[in-house]
Each structure stands twice: as C-alpha cells, then as structure tokens.
Amino acid sequence: xxxxxxxPRYKIIEKRQSVAFWCNPISGHATLYWYQQILxxxxxxxxxxxxxxxxxxxxxxxxxxxxxxxxxxxxTLKIQPAKLEDSAVYLCASSPFAGASYNxxxxxxxxxxxxx
Amino acid sequence: AQSVTQLDSHVSVSEGTPVLLRCNYSSSYSPSxxxxxxxxxxxxxxxxxxTSAATLxxxxxxxxxxxxxxxxxxxxxxxxxxxxxxxEYFCVVSAQGYGGAxxxxxxxxxxxxxxxx
Numbered sequence: 474x475x476x477x478x479x480x481p482r483y484k485i486i487e488k489r490q491s492v493a494f495w496c497n498p499i500s501g502h503a504t505l506y507w508y509q510q511i512l513x514x515x516x517x518x519x520x521x522x523x524x525x526x527x528x529x530x531x532x533x534x535x536x537x538x539x540x541x542x543x544x545x546x547x548x549t550l551k552i553q554p555a556k557l558e559d560s561a562v563y564l565c566a567s568s569p570f571a572g573a574s575y576n577x578x579x580x581x582x583x584x585x586x587x588x589x
Numbered sequence: 590a591q592s593v594t595q596l597d598s599h600v601s602v603s604e605g606t607p608v609l610l611r612c613n614y615s616s617s618y619s620p621s622x623x624x625x626x627x628x629x630x631x632x633x634x635x636x637x638x639x640t641s642a643a644t645l646x647x648x649x650x651x652x653x654x655x656x657x658x659x660x661x662x663x664x665x666x667x668x669x670x671x672x673x674x675x676x677e678y679f680c681v682v683s684a685q686g687y688g689g690a691x692x693x694x695x696x697x698x699x700x701x702x703x704x705x706x
Contacts, residue, residue, distance in 0.1 A: 477632070515679050515696030516633070529693060564633070578694060580625075580633040 475499065477581035479565050485587045491553040494584045498547070498567030504528075505542055506578060507550050508564040516564055522548065523570075552586075560588045591616045591684035593663075595697035603705045608652075608667040610700045612680035615661065621683035622663045623694070624654055628676045636678075639663065650674070675704045 478497040486492050498505050503524050508516035519538065521529040524545040533540070537556070542548040552559055562585050566578040596611040614620055624636040637648025644656040654665045663680060680697040 513698070515681075515698050516694075517696070518693055521693065566633075577635050577638065582630065582632045 477565055477567055477579055479563075479581040479584055481584060482582065483585050483587075485589065486555055487589050488557055489554040491551065492555055492586060493549050493551045494563050494565075494586075496548045496550070496565030496581060498565070499579055501569070502567035502579070503545070503570045504568045504576075505548050506566040506568075507540055507548070508566065510562040510564055510583070512561070519550070555586075555588045557588050560586055562586070591620060591682045591695050593622075593680045593682050593695060593697040595680050595700050597700050598698065599701045599703070601703040601705060602670045604672055605669050608665070608670045608674065608702065610665040610678050610680075610702065612663045612665065612697060613661050614663055614680070614682050616682060616684075622654075622656065623681040623683070624648065624652070624663075624665050625679045625681055625696075626676050627679065627699075633679070636665070670702075670704045672704050672706065675702055677701050 477499055480495050484492055505522045507519045509519050510516040519533045520540045522542040525542050538552055540550045562583040564583045565581045568576045568578045592615045594613045600610060602608055614622060619641055622639040625633045626636050627633050636652050637646045637654055639646045639656045647653045652665055652667045654663055656663055677699045679699050682695050684693045684695050
C-alpha cells in the first residue's frame with residue numbers, strides 16, 4: 474500500500490513570500506492532518522480534516538495560514554506571507570477515521586521549509 | 590488537559606546494551622499513549638500503542654513499553670540496542686480535539702537516541 478505523499482520535500486523562500494505544500498493521503502483514509510514541527514520540538518497539530526470538512530483548526534494561525542481538502546482526498550497548506558518563525562518541517566498524516574482515540578496516524582516524509 | 594513530558598532530550602547507549610527512554614504523562618481521563626520513531630529524513634513511524642488493554646505493550650523492532658498508572662509513566666525499553674535504532678523517539682498522548690473530535694495527538698519534545706558501536 475502506498476504511503477502518505479508530500480511535495481515538495483524542501484522549500485527555501487524569503488520572508489513575506491507565499492508558499493504551498495501538497496499532501497496525498499493513503500487511499501480511503503477519511504481523516505487528514507497537518508502538523509508543524511519546529512526544530513527541537515515535537516510536531517504540533519495545525520488542522521484536522523474529516524473528509525473535506527474541517528474538524529479542528531484551533532491552532533492554525535489563520536491570519537497567514539490556510540488549508541483546504543477539496544473532494545476529500547488530497548490537501549494543500551498555504552502560508553501567505555511567510556515569517557522567519559515559520560521555518561519548520563510540515564508533516565501530513567492520515568488515518569482511516571477519527572472515531573476512536575487510538576486510531577493510528579500514518580505520516581508522510583514532510584516538507585522542510587526554510588524562510589530567509 | 591493532556592500532556593507528555595520526555596525526561597531526557599538525549600540518550601546515548603552502546604550497541605548491545607539496554608535502552609530506556611522515559612516518558613511521564615498527564616491526562617484527565619484514561620489516556621491512549623503511543624511511541625513514535627523518526628529516522629532522519631523519514632516520516633514518523635508508530636512503534637507501539639497503549640489503549641487500556643494490557644499494561645505491557647510490545648511493539649516493532651523489539652521495543653516495549655509499560656503503562657504505570659500509579660507513576661503516570663509510559664517508559665520505552667529495549668533489551669539490546671542496535672545501530673539501526675539511532676533515531677528520535679516521541680512519546681505521544683491522544684487527546685480530545687477542539688469541539689470534541691477525538692484522535693488529536695499531543696507530542697512530547699522528543700528523545701534523540703544515539704547508539705555507539
């Protein structure tokens with residue numbers, strides 16, 4: 474079974490520029506997550522989708538970050554404009570459904586963003 | 590609120606010696622706990638999970654963890670370290686998400702395991 478796909482793997486931009494990341498979850502997985510992992514820290518949930526609806530975006534900085542999951546399959550995360558503190562690895566994960574707290578989440582390799 | 594504390598940011602062991610990575614949790618209800626491993630330039634991989642069944646949980650690659658409610662701990666162990674175990678390990682608790690959505694993972698800050706030959 475193919476895993477979670479993410480692109481690009483690496484991105485370098487200057488502050489105030491825009492950037493977008495793409496994620497394709499495991500086929501059939503209803504739930505999709507975006508995490509931000511700053512160097513030296515554990516991943517932090519930014520947004521959770523159930524099919525194409527947002528379930529939790531309480532930690533998404535909505536003034537500059539946006540995400541969508543059209544048709545309930547792949548997803549894009551956008552930052553506009555980027556700040557220096559947005560430098561991090563952005564991880565996408567998926568799980569079959571969000572109905573149980575012990576549901577395993579499968580992670581993609583991440584996109585490493587550097588903001589100069 | 591749910592949280593986890595990983596007590597060591599770095600652990601170094603010799604190949605063939607035991608591994609102990611420590612984790613304490615805080616949860617207002619019976620938690621689900623996980624250990625994930627992250628190898629360089631690779632995605633996070635689930636090692637094992639505790640979901641209120643047996644308190645001693647066995648995972649992949651010879652790792653296991655014991656849930657101790659009295660100590661609020663979920664330490665990860667392995668009898669004999671291998672060079673390929675060198676990676677970053679995250680202790681994770683599952684929490685109720687915003688609006689009651691489940692399956693929100695709260696990660697610890699990670700423990701970097703080095704294995705010396």
